[in-house]
Amino acid sequence: MSVIPDRLPSLDRAAAERAARRLDNLTKPPGSLGRLERLAIDLAAIQGEALPRVTPPKILVFAADHGVAVEGVSAFPQSVTAQMVANFVTGGAAVNVFARQHGAGLEVIDVGVATPLSPELIGHPQLVDDKVRPGTANMVKTDAMSPEETEQAIGVGFRAAEQAVASGYRSLIVGEMGIANTTASSALLAVLHDVSLESVVGIGTGIDDTCLAHKRSVIRRAIDARCVDSSDPLGALVALGGLEIAAMVGAFLGGAAHRLPLLVDGFIATVAALVACRLCPSLRDYLIFGHHSSEPGHGAALAALNAHPLLDLEMRLGEGSGAALAFPLLDSACRMLSEMATFSDAGIDGAVTS
Numbered sequence: 001m002s003v004i005p006d007r008l009p010s011l012d013r014a015a016a017e018r019a020a021r022r023l024d025n026l027t028k029p030p031g032s033l034g035r036l037e038r039l040a041i042d043l044a045a046i047q048g049e050a051l052p053r054v055t056p057p058k059i060l061v062f063a064a065d066h067g068v069a070v071e072g073v074s075a076f077p078q079s080v081t082a083q084m085v086a087n088f089v090t091g092g093a094a095v096n097v098f099a100r101q102h103g104a105g106l107e108v109i110d111v112g113v114a115t116p117l118s119p120e121l122i123g124h125p126q127l128v129d130d131k132v133r134p135g136t137a138n139m140v141k142t143d144a145m146s147p148e149e150t151e152q153a154i155g156v157g158f159r160a161a162e163q164a165v166a167s168g169y170r171s172l173i174v175g176e177m178g179i180a181n182t183t184a185s186s187a188l189l190a191v192l193h194d195v196s197l198e199s200v201v202g203i204g205t206g207i208d209d210t211c212l213a214h215k216r217s218v219i220r221r222a223i224d225a226r227c228v229d230s231s232d233p234l235g236a237l238v239a240l241g242g243l244e245i246a247a248m249v250g251a252f253l254g255g256a257a258h259r260l261p262l263l264v265d266g267f268i269a270t271v272a273a274l275v276a277c278r279l280c281p282s283l284r285d286y287l288i289f290g291h292h293s294s295e296p297g298h299g300a301a302l303a304a305l306n307a308h309p310l311l312d313l314e315m316r317l318g319e320g321s322g323a324a325l326a327f328p329l330l331d332s333a334c335r336m337l338s339e340m341a342t343f344s345d346a347g348i349d350g351a352v353t354s
């Protein structure tokens with residue numbers, strides 16, 4: 001597929017080495033800033049700079065609908081996807097609050113919202129109309145989308161990340177909005193990582209036990225009916241969806257192609273990251289995991305990527321909210337590296353060597 005890069009730039013080991021040496025000369029016992037030190041070294045390797053900088057960050061929220069919503073797998077109606085797009089554009093969603101708090105740019109990309117958006121929103125600078133189709137098909141009945149639509153949606157995400165780089169953003173937070181997308185994500189994870197549906201399917205927006213059992217059986221029927229297997233991540237994406245998940249795959253790849261640190265959000269974003277890593281394994285080097293969602297499949301998706309998120313706030317929202325909350329830790333890691341005094345700057349004695 002043309003939009004999937006053959007290879008990504010390699011990590012810059014020399015920049016990482018310079019960052020590590022500087023860390024050991026800063027006025028603290030070596031290693032005492034723990035995972036923040038690891039984070040600073042990783043950011044140096046990603047950006048290819050001994051003194052990395054992650055500000056300003058850009059948040060991309062990809063929005064799309066899922067045909068499988070008609071099966072009654074979410075606690076909320078499909079109309080909420082379009083209504084939340086309006087809420088993002090007018091600044092009222094959780095992720096908007098955190099974006100303002102951290103000086104992040106935020107853009108909502110309609111890659112497949114089913115309900116027409118209200119005319120006042122059209123042309124709003126924070127809303128991008130890149131609709132590939134108005135929602136996927138119901139994966140229980142047929143493939144969620146065609147290979148061409150999947151490629152188009154991946155391209156939308158890839159270009160959105162490239163645009164962020166061209167506008168001077170130094171890190172990327174990738175989020176989503178799409179009623180029923182925990183169903184698509186659970187199905188993708190079950191296929192790609194071979195985990196039981198019992199262990200990965202969760203309540204999403206807050207369904208009850210009866211609906212949860214129904215959601216599992218809907219996913220089981222879809223997986224059995226579609227032609228999917230773990231060796232074909234693109235085929236799984238075509239069969240199960242969704243458009244915003246495909247766009248997130250593209251955004252991760254597009255960001256990494258330009259050495260952008262990528263802050264991954266919760267369950268849905270992590271499943272997108274898993275698909276992207278199956279397509280292009282070296283992408284893993286560019287991913288930093290913001291938080292551990294309480295959606296049960298997130299643990300399995302993180303394990304599949306050997307990922308250890310920065311935060312665990314028992315959140316299960318999506319939108320990029322958990323990644324946005326973790327962003328200040330990346331900024332702190334960079335500031336620690338560039339602003340702390342060294343032992344010689346501050347005239348402080350180094351460790352006693354035996």
Ligand SMILES: Cc1cc2ncn([C@H]3O[C@H](COP(=O)(O)O)[C@@H](O)[C@H]3O)c2cc1C
Nearest residue numbers: 074076176177178179180181182204205318
């Ligand atoms: C008001 C509202 C705001 C949201 N923001 C993110 N999500 C999250 O919930 C949805 C997935 O859950 P499910 O698969 O159960 O539908 C996605 O849109 C996700 O981003 C929201 C959901 C709602 C209702």
Ligand SMILES: O=C(O)c1cccnc1
Nearest residue numbers: 266267268293316317318
């Ligand atoms: O972790 C997530 O991303 C998530 C969980 C539930 C609902 N929406 C998103």
